[in-house]
Amino acid sequence: MSIARFSPFELLLLKSRSQVDTAKLLVLAWVLAHRQHVSEGQRRRRLAQISAQFRHGHELGPVMHIAQQQDLLAIQLAAEVIRKECSQEHSVSVMHQAITLATDSGELSLANHYILRFLADLLNVAPTTLSTLFQELTGQPLARPEDPSRDAYWRVHDAEYYAQQAREAEAHAAQQEKEKKRQQEEAQRAHAQAQEKAEREKARQHQESAQRQRQYERARQQRSSQYGQQRTAPPPDRTTRALAVLGLTPGVSQTEIRRAYRRMAQLNHPDRFYTGSEQQIALASARFQRIKSAYDYLMQNYL
Amino acid sequence: MRDLYQRLSVSPQASDEELQQAVARCPNSALRQDAEAVFAVEKRRKDYDQAHATLNDIGQLRARLGLTHGAHWQGDVANDFSRLPDQTASRHDELVDRVSHAVGLHNRWRGLRGAGLLIATFIIGTGVGIAVGIALSQTLGT
Numbered sequence: 001m002s003i004a005r006f007s008p009f010e011l012l013l014l015k016s017r018s019q020v021d022t023a024k025l026l027v028l029a030w031v032l033a034h035r036q037h038v039s040e041g042q043r044r045r046r047l048a049q050i051s052a053q054f055r056h057g058h059e060l061g062p063v064m065h066i067a068q069q070q071d072l073l074a075i076q077l078a079a080e081v082i083r084k085e086c087s088q089e090h091s092v093s094v095m096h097q098a099i100t101l102a103t104d105s106g107e108l109s110l111a112n113h114y115i116l117r118f119l120a121d122l123l124n125v126a127p128t129t130l131s132t133l134f135q136e137l138t139g140q141p142l143a144r145p146e147d148p149s150r151d152a153y154w155r156v157h158d159a160e161y162y163a164q165q166a167r168e169a170e171a172h173a174a175q176q177e178k179e180k181k182r183q184q185e186e187a188q189r190a191h192a193q194a195q196e197k198a199e200r201e202k203a204r205q206h207q208e209s210a211q212r213q214r215q216y217e218r219a220r221q222q223r224s225s226q227y228g229q230q231r232t233a234p235p236p237d238r239t240t241r242a243l244a245v246l247g248l249t250p251g252v253s254q255t256e257i258r259r260a261y262r263r264m265a266q267l268n269h270p271d272r273f274y275t276g277s278e279q280q281i282a283l284a285s286a287r288f289q290r291i292k293s294a295y296d297y298l299m300q301n302y303l
Numbered sequence: 304m305r306d307l308y309q310r311l312s313v314s315p316q317a318s319d320e321e322l323q324q325a326v327a328r329c330p331n332s333a334l335r336q337d338a339e340a341v342f343a344v345e346k347r348r349k350d351y352d353q354a355h356a357t358l359n360d361i362g363q364l365r366a367r368l369g370l371t372h373g374a375h376w377q378g379d380v381a382n383d384f385s386r387l388p389d390q391t392a393s394r395h396d397e398l399v400d401r402v403s404h405a406v407g408l409h410n411r412w413r414g415l416r417g418a419g420l421l422i423a424t425f426i427i428g429t430g431v432g433i434a435v436g437i438a439l440s441q442t443l444g445t
Binding site: 006010013014034070072073075076077079080081083084110111114115117118120121122126127130145147148149150151154155158161 | 304305306307336337339340341344347350351353354357358360361363364365367368370373374375376379380391393394395398401402
């Protein structure tokens with residue numbers, strides 16, 4: 001025997017002229033409390049409207065308050081009273097009222113999906129009866145409740161979030177693309193600069209060799225004018241060019257050629273440039289090739 | 304709807320960090336993806352918690368009313384939110400008990416009040432009689 005005081009809903013039930021109606025009122029208020037986008041005043045008016053035929057004979061305020069608080073024990077008591085006192089036809093009418101209240105605004109909220117099903121189980125309404133009733137009242141079939149514990153639900157209901165995420169990802173990708181393009185441009189510019197430099201180098205070498213040629217010519221002229229004698233056959237052009245590649249003038253000895261070749265080969269060996277760019281390595285190896293072929297040529301044909 | 308808290312074996316009051324850890328630990332990749340989607344955003348967790356609380360209440364009610372195997376209580380929801388029937392007796396029976404207890408108390412009080420009235424009049428009567436007797440004897444003595 002409990003010595004607790006009577007709860008507000010028990011007092012209401014005891015004062016009520018019709019216990020079933022009070023219990024129905026609480027259950028309907030519970031359904032209303034789970035409807036979304038409805039103000040307190042609208043709820044109260046709607047409840048008063050639907051309970052016009054009820055014979056409870058007390059205020060609606062306390063019932064609304066209990067339903068708002070989700071007082072589980074009160075709802076359990078109401079459910080027991082309803083189950084005890086409701087006949088078959090009566091229970092269909094309760095279902096009817098609950099469905100009307102739950103779908104006034106069109107959309108059946110997730111909580112009300114489960115509350116209506118609970119009421120149907122409580123009142124022994126079969127699933128087919130419930131879906132027929134629902135179809136008749138709302139013109140729409142009773143759908144399965146949606147599942148907010150799944151990813152798919154949020155992809156539909158929070159589409160904005162995903163759209164924004166997609167936009168952010170896109171922006172990020174665009175930025176990366178831009179960065180990549182910039183890097184490519186930079187690489188191209190570096191490449192162009194390296195090429196230009198190589199060309200300049202080539203031009204300089206060319207100029208040097210021409211200068212050497214001129215010097216040589218001058219020296220020869222000087223010599224010829226000095227000694228008054230003339231070379232019958234000037235050295236073949238290729239030999240001169242090969243000697244110029246090694247930085248020498250015609251008339252040097254074989255040992256001098258070898259020493260010059262060694263020095264030039266060391267200076268221009270591609271392995272010296274392995275830390276540099278590929279461009280540098282390629283240029284160095286081209287120079288090295290030229291030096292080596294010049295040296296080979298001279299070794300075979302000079303003197 | 305499934306009870307993600309139960310499936311991740313964390314309490315519904317767990318903080319966000321605990322929840323993230325539990326999600327990261329979860330070996331089922333499909334469940335992990337769903338849990339990440341639900342708990343990624345503050346508002347979603349709030350919405351989910353609301354639905355979770357309602358379903359908990361309904362599960363409890365069904366357990367107490369013996370409706371855990373109803374035709375409308377199937378699938379994930381029934382698996383995750385059905386509670387074992389607890390020892391809470393029928394609220395209606397309890398109400399009837401309490402009302403009859405209160406009625407008994409009331410009747411006893413009424414009965415006691417009748418007897419008490421009798422006794423009180425008797426005591427008052429004797430008191431008045433004694434007082435009158437003492438006063439009389441005093442007037443006669445003088």
